[in-house]
Amino acid sequence: MDSEQKLVEALRAIEVQMAGLPAGDAAQAERARMRIIERCRELATAGDVAEFQYSLPDQWSQVLFHALLKRYGLVGYRYKWQRHSTVMVRASKRLVDEVLDPLLKAMSQRLNEHFDAVAEMALSAALSPGPYTVQIRPDHDHASGQLCPECAKKVSG
DSSP states (O other), X not given: OOHHHHHHHHHHXXXXXXXXXXXXXXXXXXHHHHHXXXXXXXXXXXTTEEEEEEEOOSHHHHHHHHHHHHHTTOOEEOOTTSOTTEEEEEEEHHHIIIIIHHHXXXXXXXXXXXXXXXXXXHXXXXXXXXXXXXXXXXXXXXXXXXXXXXXXXXXXX
């Protein structure tokens, strides 16, 4: 199974888990989707419907959020003065707390893990052996905001 198919399966598994169903096949994933849609319909008429604002940090979070909204029959919008990273949605607070937020968080985390792995693999193949991390040397702690003499010398040339 290739990495894209594994990602699809992982995202389906998250949806199945959020629907409270045991892990299963594609039919189980469809039952999970229908169960969540039914939950969304139930909560759409709840008395606690309000406007919620989401500030999404990157393009993929925005794409994921709009996909979730569309999948569950919700509509995202923004006011003309809002940033492109902001999405508004009218929904029940319980729907947001019990369905939308947990799905967005879990799926976004899984997507980021996938993208990180793909980027590390591509960088390793294209540039040099990885892994790539930012390493802070313990003897070079600049928490005070002041550079140590060795680093100040490198910066000044």
